Amino acid sequence: MILQDLLQQSGVVNEIPPEFSQIIVSGLSSDSRYAQKGDLFFAKQGAISHGLDYLEALKEADICAVIYEDPKNKIDAPADIPALKVENIDQLMRKLTFAFYSDLQSRIELIGVTGTEGKTSVTQFITKAFSALNIDCGLVGTNGIGFMGNLKENTHTTPDLMALYQSLAEIDSAEDVRVLMSGMLPIALEVTSHALDQKRVEGLKFKTTVFTNLNRDHLDYHGTIEAYGAAKARLFMEYVQESSVINIDDPFGETLNQRLQEEKPSVIRFPYGSKNSDEVNYLQIQDLQLHEQGLRFTLQYHGKQYPIESHLYGAFNAYNLVAAIGVLLAFDLPIERIIDVVPAITNVKGRMEMVHLKNGAVAVVDYAHKPNALKQALISLREHLDEGRLVSVFGCGGNRDTGKRPLMAAISEEFADQVIVTSDNPRLEDPLLIIKDIEAGFTNRDSKAIVIEADRAKAIALAISRSQKGDIILIAGKGHEDYQILGDKEIYFSDFAEVQKNNEEL
DSSP states (O other), X not given: OBHHHHHHHHTOOSOOOGGGGGOBOOEEESOGGGOOTTEEEEEOBOSSOBGGGGHHHHHHHTOSEEEEOOOSSOOOOOSSSOEEEOSOHHHHHHHHHHHHTTTGGGSEEEEEEESSSOHHHHHHHHHHHHHHTTOOOEEEETTEEEETTEEEOOSSSSOOHHHHHHHHHHHHTOSSOOOOTTSOEEEEEEOOHHHHHTTTTTXXXXXXXXXXXXOSOOHHHHSSHHHHHHHHHHHHHTSOEEEEEEETTSHHHHHHHHHHHHHOTTSEEEEEESSOOOOTTOEEEEEXXXXXXXXEEEEEETTEEEEEEEOOOSHHHHHHHHHHHHHHHHTTOOHHHHHHTGGGOOOBTTBSEEEEOTTSOEEEEEOOOSHHHHHHXXXXXXXXXXXXXXXXXXXXXXXXXXXXXXXHHHHHHHHOSEEEEOXXXXXXXXXXXXXXXXXXXXXXXXXXXXXXXXXXXXXXXXXXXXXXXXXXXXXXXXXXXXXXXXXXXXXXXXXXXXXXXXXXXX
């Protein structure tokens, strides 16, 4: 695309340098580390540095031009790269992103998934189900960007607006993909409350959207649970969508379902949960049973009952499964075909990821780092327990919501037989002070069932060395992460790898 034409489409820039009529833009970027040949680069003022500080790297990348805002400190304007200084760079970036990727959504079908818990599991369940149906489904979320089995690292669950559009375009450009009968490529996108508040998904249209649940989270950012819920609701109330899949067992989901019925009656809804309902498209979970090998339940849809068997752990995974089923129904796939591929929906990395230990115990690595997620994980694992103890190994992240620390202690004390408090990602806080905040939530701190071990590797080793046949050990908080943040540095650390190492030593 010609740079001059691109700027004219934005309607923001009044004076366009004549030489821009000869410049072809092949991509957009605002991070010098990822700039590529032919990119139009946006140089912004950051907290410490300005984009123009990285001109040498940009020259090596062979970008086509730079659009920049006034730096705080004096920096010479680019002399050997076509450049344009603007005052409204954020507005221009949005406008040019929409213009550059204007035809993208004619080839993709977006699935937006939001909620406090379940986003990663639901999006990956969707991609696995599509794959079993011989359809490729792209993915943008916590565990990466791309296709299952070939995900590249993602710095934010929902990237910023320009990076998100670029990621969607990269997925769309993949070769030899199996698309829908319509020729469209489905892409499942985790949509966070931060992304909705910051309009990172602005301009996108969705085939279907999913709401999983709403619980305490990100109050350090949103301030109140009401503001947090309002941010989540924007996906359903402010964006174009053909259908929505909503968990109405969740109180906020029930309210959202009613609002959609009143304010957006043209949106097809697939409410799901365990409640009885007269909804035509209602997906009802009946007779849910948790056992040592996984879970089973009956799914009622349009008056018919379908038996479901899965090796997944946790009652909440029954809800996540049904959310994925609702999405496939929104793509007009027959319920019988969908039910047939449920066995192909397996564990997600770092989400109720099981390791069967040599001594007959089971270690479960899970991302639960919020009070309700920890509670639901422990309650569900208790249901899977036949004989033995339930052990909770957890910590809390530094420089984040401090109010959840004592809550997670109280939850572990109530729902586990033994608790080992350790470090998570301390960041810039003292790990021992974080643990002190956690300890305030225990009613009986002197109980022998409560152990403090600040070193996470030692805490995991301790839990496994003390385990016996029939025990279940929940190692909560980090899930898929393969790092630990100490101070301002990341070091390699994997809960799953630690479990495997200690299992070998049993």
